[in-house]
Amino acid sequence: MEVIGLKKEKMGFEETELRLGLPGAEAARKRGFCETETTEDNKNGTVDLMLNLSSSKEADHSTDKPKEKTLLPADPAKPPAKAQVVGWPPVRSFRKNMLAQKKSGEESDQKSSPNGSFVKVSMDGAPYLRKVDLKMYKSYQDFSDALGNMFSSFTIGNCGSQGLKDFMNESKLMDLLNSSDYVPTYEDKDGDWMLVGDVPWEMFVESCKRLRIMKGKEAIGLAPRAMEKVKNRS
Amino acid sequence: MNYFPDEVLEHVFDYVTSHRDRNAVSLVCKSWYRVERCSRQRVFIGNCYSISPERVIQRFPGLKSLTLKGKPHFADFNLVPHEWGGYVSPWIEALAKSRVGLEELKLKRMVVSDDSLELLSYSFPNFKSLVLVSCEGFTTDGLAAIAANCRLLRDLDLQENEIDDHRGQWLNCFPDSCTSLVSLNIACLKGDINLGALERLVARSPNLKSLKLNRAVPLDTLQRILMRTPQLTDLGTGSFVDEPDSEAYFKLKHTISKCRSITSLCGFLEVSPHCLPAVYPLCSNLTSLNLSYAVGLQGSDLMKLIRHCVKLQRLWILDSIGDDGLCVVACTCKDLQELRVFPSLPFEAGPSPVTERGLVAISVGCPKLHSLLYFCQQMTNAALITVAKNCPNFIRFRLCTLDPTKPDADTMQPLDEGFGAIVQSCRRLRRLSMSGLLTDRVFLYIGMYAEQLEMLSVAFAGESDKGMLYVLNGCKKIRKLEIRDSPFGNMALLNDVGKYETMRSLWMSSCEVTLGACKTLARKMPRLNVEIMNENEVEFNLDDAQKVDRMYLYRSLTGKRKDAPDFVWTL
Numbered sequence: 001m002e003v004i005g006l007k008k009e010k011m012g013f014e015e016t017e018l019r020l021g022l023p024g025a026e027a028a029r030k031r032g033f034c035e036t037e038t039t040e041d042n043k044n045g046t047v048d049l050m051l052n053l054s055s056s057k058e059a060d061h062s063t064d065k066p067k068e069k070t071l072l073p074a075d076p077a078k079p080p081a082k083a084q085v086v087g088w089p090p091v092r093s094f095r096k097n098m099l100a101q102k103k104s105g106e107e108s109d110q111k112s113s114p115n116g117s118f119v120k121v122s123m124d125g126a127p128y129l130r131k132v133d134l135k136m137y138k139s140y141q142d143f144s145d146a147l148g149n150m151f152s153s154f155t156i157g158n159c160g161s162q163g164l165k166d167f168m169n170e171s172k173l174m175d176l177l178n179s180s181d182y183v184p185t186y187e188d189k190d191g192d193w194m195l196v197g198d199v200p201w202e203m204f205v206e207s208c209k210r211l212r213i214m215k216g217k218e219a220i221g222l223a224p225r226a227m228e229k230v231k232n233r234s
Numbered sequence: 235m236n237y238f239p240d241e242v243l244e245h246v247f248d249y250v251t252s253h254r255d256r257n258a259v260s261l262v263c264k265s266w267y268r269v270e271r272c273s274r275q276r277v278f279i280g281n282c283y284s285i286s287p288e289r290v291i292q293r294f295p296g297l298k299s300l301t302l303k304g305k306p307h308f309a310d311f312n313l314v315p316h317e318w319g320g321y322v323s324p325w326i327e328a329l330a331k332s333r334v335g336l337e338e339l340k341l342k343r344m345v346v347s348d349d350s351l352e353l354l355s356y357s358f359p360n361f362k363s364l365v366l367v368s369c370e371g372f373t374t375d376g377l378a379a380i381a382a383n384c385r386l387l388r389d390l391d392l393q394e395n396e397i398d399d400h401r402g403q404w405l406n407c408f409p410d411s412c413t414s415l416v417s418l419n420i421a422c423l424k425g426d427i428n429l430g431a432l433e434r435l436v437a438r439s440p441n442l443k444s445l446k447l448n449r450a451v452p453l454d455t456l457q458r459i460l461m462r463t464p465q466l467t468d469l470g471t472g473s474f475v476d477e478p479d480s481e482a483y484f485k486l487k488h489t490i491s492k493c494r495s496i497t498s499l500c501g502f503l504e505v506s507p508h509c510l511p512a513v514y515p516l517c518s519n520l521t522s523l524n525l526s527y528a529v530g531l532q533g534s535d536l537m538k539l540i541r542h543c544v545k546l547q548r549l550w551i552l553d554s555i556g557d558d559g560l561c562v563v564a565c566t567c568k569d570l571q572e573l574r575v576f577p578s579l580p581f582e583a584g585p586s587p588v589t590e591r592g593l594v595a596i597s598v599g600c601p602k603l604h605s606l607l608y609f610c611q612q613m614t615n616a617a618l619i620t621v622a623k624n625c626p627n628f629i630r631f632r633l634c635t636l637d638p639t640k641p642d643a644d645t646m647q648p649l650d651e652g653f654g655a656i657v658q659s660c661r662r663l664r665r666l667s668m669s670g671l672l673t674d675r676v677f678l679y680i681g682m683y684a685e686q687l688e689m690l691s692v693a694f695a696g697e698s699d700k701g702m703l704y705v706l707n708g709c710k711k712i713r714k715l716e717i718r719d720s721p722f723g724n725m726a727l728l729n730d731v732g733k734y735e736t737m738r739s740l741w742m743s744s745c746e747v748t749l750g751a752c753k754t755l756a757r758k759m760p761r762l763n764v765e766i767m768n769e770n771e772v773e774f775n776l777d778d779a780q781k782v783d784r785m786y787l788y789r790s791l792t793g794k795r796k797d798a799p800d801f802v803w804t805l
Contacts, residue, residue, distance in 0.1 A: 087311035087718070088693070089577055089609060089634050090667075094368065094394040094422070098503075098527060099578065128454060128482065145401060149426040149450070 117205055123151050123182065123213040134205040140197060147184065151213065186211045243269045253278045272296060279303070280738050282320060282344065283763065284790045287328035298337045299363075300325075304344035306741050306786055307691075308716055310368065313743055313784070315767060317799050320344045324797075330357035338363040338389075345369070351376030355383035362414075363389035370396040374423070378404035381412075388441075389417040399425030406431045415439040419446040421470050421501060426450045437462050446470025449503040454482040460489045468522075469493075470501035478508045491515040500524035500550075507535040517542030521569075524550040526576045533587065537562045548572040553588040553609060560592030564599025572605040577636065586610060586636055590617035590643070597624035605630040612643035613670055618652025622659035631656055632667035638694040638719075641671035648672055654679035657687075667691035677701035681708020689714040702726035706733055716741040724751035731758050739788040750778030752785055756805035763790045764805045765798070 117134040137143040184196040188207045260270040275298040282302045304320025322344045336358040346369050361384045451472030476483045533556045546567040588610045594617050604627045649670040672695035681704035702722040723746030756764040767784040794804040
């Protein structure tokens with residue numbers, strides 16, 4: 001049956017696996033079939049083909065539209081649950097979705113998860129630091145919005161509400177740094193303080209160790225170094 | 235008969251508040267009908283397709299508060315196809331065109347669009363209260379319109395809706411002049427919100443009594459909010475997570491201990507068990523506690539908390555509490571009236587830690603219990619018989635075994651006798667939902683004893699048409715009957731067609747009813763809408779002998795609805 005087949009494949013899998021990306025860059029490992037059964041993209045986990053228990057209307061259930069399919073437990077390592085029935089147990093879909101999301105969320109929060117990328121975020125003038133998981137965000141815009149919401153209690157103006165500027169453009173950069181707006185900066189793996197926004201988002205997530213949101217004027221000293229690093233990379 | 239001027243009648247009718255009583259008043263004679271309809275302010279429409287908005291407005295020109303329900307109940311469990319209907323827009327459009335001074339709108343299981351919310355927000359200058367339960371179709375943009383335009387907004391209560399979250403800025407749309415909020419519930423919003431805007435809104439709402447936050451609100455923000463709202467009676471926390479030795483947590487403990495007015499607590503959408511002690515000081519005042527989304531708590535955490543909750547009347551909890559935890563509830567919460575035990579992971583392979591043992595303990599310790607929703611691993615007749623004896627006051631009794639046809643765990647018999655005891659003992663029972671192995675016998679008991687029963691939910695139960703007949707013939711007050719996956723067919727359906735006009739609706743899915751019988755029923759009863767929904771078929775097979783996947787019928791004064799999608803065929 002299905003589960004046994006999967007296990008067989010998994011045994012020799014790692015050796016023959018294709019790996020993309022730089023050596024040592026674990027995250028770039030191509031995902032195998034088993035790993036695609038996460039609850040990240042598909043919040044409902046794997047989809048069950050309706051094997052049914054009670055007498056009557058099985059034929060109907062097997063042609064259900066995807067929305068109405070019932071779900072196997074998210075963890076493929078457990079043996080599959082006894083065949084589920086549409087709409088049973090009778091729990092509101094809102095509640096089902098909330099609990100499924102939270103369960104997977106908590107599993108990744110617990111202890112140190114290799115998938116989480118938590119960094120401390122400090123903001124000049126704010127009484128507390130925050131911790132964020134960079135992997136929760138898809139882009140600089142996303143991240144900037146979230147930071148804005150998180151720290152809005154502490155700023156009179158907006159924090160990065162205009163989004164991150166085009167850091168490739170030196171004159172725009174100087175305008176920004178001369179203003180009193182807050183600017184996000186980060187410490188990278190080399191220990192250097194950089195302006196957020198110069199590298200592609202995914203690379204930023206990999207290299208960022210901590211964040212500091214500072215006043216634009218204070219960030220001026222970073223600019224030459226930031227531009228140099230960018231020039232070296234390209 | 236004495237003559238009373240209209241003003242006197244109206245004054246007397248002011249004391250008649252329940253919808254049913256007012257409906258009865260209006261049937262006495264023409265002058266009572268006239269006075270009643272002009273003075274009526276609150277109207278409840280249990281099925282939005284039973285009547286047209288124009289007729290409602292015409293009859294009740296003084297309408298101030300409207301409640302509407304849309305989709306059938308089984309839509310909650312994905313048994314009703316998406317896009318079936320339940321649109322609120324015709325109602326809001328009709329109300330906007332009229333002279334009605336709408337102040338309150340409550341919607342359940344309806345499809346609401348941003349455009350409708352916007353129209354609502356600027357059409358009624360006195361609009362005060364919006365309550366949306368299990369609705370969908372709108373985004374935070376619609377909420378922004380409500381926030382911006384409803385100057386006197388008092389309640390914005392969003393319960394378990396599917397809202398498309400455009401992240402964050404709609405809270406900024408409440409103008410600085412808005413200081414009238416009494417109740418704000420945003421717990422179902424999935425995205426980030428602007429914490430600064432939230433804090434400022436709370437700071438300028440001195441009348442705020444009920445505040446329910448979403449997951450995006452962290453502990454330190456909660457603490458700052460509570461500092462501003464010592465008068466709060468109803469609190470829903472957002473994220474309740476922090477390091478146990480953090481300064482934010484320490485401050486929160488101190489602030490919470492000053493909130494002596496809080497009697498209702500919920501939320502904990504994310505929670506670290508070690509943070510829970512911060513709410514202990516509130517427990518002895520709590521009458522309502524909802525931890526049904528607090529997945530992070532174990533049975534032991536729950537037990538420690540509940541031991542302090544001596545005044546509790548309503549408890550909603552996850553089955554992680556276990557039978558032992560329910561024993562603690564039974565010992566502690568002597569005033570308990572309503573209990574809901576939800577399954578923590580509906581599709582988990584492992585057994586639930588809640589069985590009949592917990593329910594029996596509750597029945598012994600909490601004789602005032604009148605409303606129950608109980609998801610459990612197993613049940614026995616003996617337990618149900620004991621529960622029936624100990625708690626004769628049930629109004630709502632809903633039991634769900636995770637395996638829908640599971641027999642008595644001890645005797646392997648059907649659970650007929652157990653549920654029979656419940657209906658026989660609880661003379662005031664109005665709502666019943668059963669599961670487990672059940673034969674026609676349980677329906678015989680229901681028909682014989684459940685005289686006040688108004689709503690019955692049946693799944694995977696019964697053996698023949700007799701079962702359904704017992705109910706239809708015996709339960710004089712039945713209003714809503716919903717049946718799935720049970721062997722009831724044409725004979726039962728057509729036995730007494732007039733009965734359905736005395737009911738709000740009947741739902742039958744995956745039963746033995748055929749297309750031909752539905753057509754016959756529709757022909758005989760023109761004031762019923764008989765809707766058929768078949769799986770994946772837009773072209774309906776015209777074979778009368780074919781069984782119907784889903785049938786939903788309801789009485790209606792408006793005839794066939796014009797907004798039905800292709801897959802719905804009204805006969």
